[in-house]
Amino acid sequence: MHTFEQVIDEFGPALARIAASYERNQALREELQQDIMFCVFQALPQLKDSAKIRPFVFRIAHNCCVDHVVKHAGLPATDGVHAELQSNELTPEQQLLGNERTLRLVEAIRRLDLPYRQVMTLLLEDMSYGDIAESLGISVTNVGVRVNRAKIQLKGLLHHDG
Amino acid sequence: MTDDPVSEYKADWRRQDVEVEAIRQRLHRRRMLGYLNFAAGFVGSLLALATGVGYAVIAWKKRDVLFGLSALTLLIAYPPLALGAFRARRLSMIWTDRTPEGTLRYALAQSRSIDKVLRFEYWGGVVLFCFVGVVWACVLTGLVSDRYPRALLAFMSVIWILAATAMLLWVKWRSRRNVREWDNCRELLAKFEEAGRIESK
Numbered sequence: 001m002h003t004f005e006q007v008i009d010e011f012g013p014a015l016a017r018i019a020a021s022y023e024r025n026q027a028l029r030e031e032l033q034q035d036i037m038f039c040v041f042q043a044l045p046q047l048k049d050s051a052k053i054r055p056f057v058f059r060i061a062h063n064c065c066v067d068h069v070v071k072h073a074g075l076p077a078t079d080g081v082h083a084e085l086q087s088n089e090l091t092p093e094q095q096l097l098g099n100e101r102t103l104r105l106v107e108a109i110r111r112l113d114l115p116y117r118q119v120m121t122l123l124l125e126d127m128s129y130g131d132i133a134e135s136l137g138i139s140v141t142n143v144g145v146r147v148n149r150a151k152i153q154l155k156g157l158l159h160h161d162g
Numbered sequence: 163m164t165d166d167p168v169s170e171y172k173a174d175w176r177r178q179d180v181e182v183e184a185i186r187q188r189l190h191r192r193r194m195l196g197y198l199n200f201a202a203g204f205v206g207s208l209l210a211l212a213t214g215v216g217y218a219v220i221a222w223k224k225r226d227v228l229f230g231l232s233a234l235t236l237l238i239a240y241p242p243l244a245l246g247a248f249r250a251r252r253l254s255m256i257w258t259d260r261t262p263e264g265t266l267r268y269a270l271a272q273s274r275s276i277d278k279v280l281r282f283e284y285w286g287g288v289v290l291f292c293f294v295g296v297v298w299a300c301v302l303t304g305l306v307s308d309r310y311p312r313a314l315l316a317f318m319s320v321i322w323i324l325a326a327t328a329m330l331l332w333v334k335w336r337s338r339r340n341v342r343e344w345d346n347c348r349e350l351l352a353k354f355e356e357a358g359r360i361e362s363k
Contacts, residue, residue: 008182008185008186008189009182012180012182012185012186013180013182016178016180016182016185017175017176017178017180020178030185030188033185033188034185034188034189034192037185037189038189038192038193038196041189041193062262063260063261063262063264063265066262066265066266066269066350067265067269069346069350070266070269070343070346070347070350071343099177101174101177102174102175102177102178105171105174105175106175106178113353113357114262114350114353114354115262115353115354115356115357115358116357118262120171123168124168124171124172124175124176125175126172136261136262137260137261137262137263137264138261138358142357142358145357146357149357151167151168154167154171155167
């Protein structure tokens with residue numbers, strides 16, 4: 001059985017990355033990270049099979065993030081990421097993120113349509129199609145379809161404007 | 163199908179810097195604040211209820227219209243709000259059994275519930291306005307005894323009117339936000355339904 005501290009140690013970075021894929025604003029992102037952790041903390045006693053901890057935690061995280069999107073009207077714009085990267089100086093967040101490739105990727109993922117963003121972030125966290133399907137409550141076949149569409153959208157966003 | 167770009171993406175994705183310790187500390191504070199907020203709301207609504215009942219008893223014993231109206235206002239306005247707050251918190255804890263689409267459908271249902279609560283709030287504000295009107299009608303017709311100085315009643319009336327105005331303004335602001343959330347839900351649900359179709363584009 002996992003304790004909450006173990007869950008933070010094991011999944012904290014992944015959950016923070018998922019929060020970052022939903023929220024650009026740093027203050028709101030920190031709030032979202034807390035919301036996710038808090039929801040996991042509340043839900044942990046309901047986990048029956050500790051082998052299923054990964055899909056369990058990521059399911060809560062994405063549900064929490066969907067709720068955040070609804071409340072904060074964070075529907076992404078559909079234009080490319082390149083213009084924004086060129087027009088702004090590096091913010092502390094961008095410096096924290098490290099390099100431009102990572103920044104471009106995170107920004108592009110934020111602009112994916114929500115169903116595709118979800119599968120892509122889970123895929124990037126090394127989840128199998130089966131675990132992704134369990135996390136999102138969809139079929140493995142649908143995961144495959146969404147992953148393919150996500151890749152196409154992501155490629156388009158990353159290569160937009162060069 | 164090749165996953166080569168995904169392997170590259172994974173490396174870039176993992177390069178994000180994350181301070182888990184900071185998250186842990188903020189979470190600890192958040193947990194404490196959550197408990198305190200809930201306790202404060204619970205105790206506050208209980209106090210309002212107890213005060214309303216107390217006023218009702220005094221009004222009955224002394225045959226006092228002012229206490230009676232105060233009791234009525236408290237008893238009508240507060241319990242539904244307390245129940246709404248408690249219900250919202252209880253339901254917000256349920257995350258594990260839902261899919262993202264289920265979360266959106268739940269958010270739609272919640273939006274409808276909020277709309278109902280806001281109508282209660284709206285009528286709470288209206289009742290407060292009416293209360294002030296009725297109090298002064300009673301004063302002017304001599305139904306309220308002279309032991310209440312008019313200056314005090316005037317002062318209380320200003321407070322009630324300010325409270326009612328603030329309540330109605332808040333209801334208006336929250337209703338606008340509720341409509342925006344509703345629209346977001348509909349738009350996101352449409353995207354999920356589109357993504358749920360198995361056929362490739």
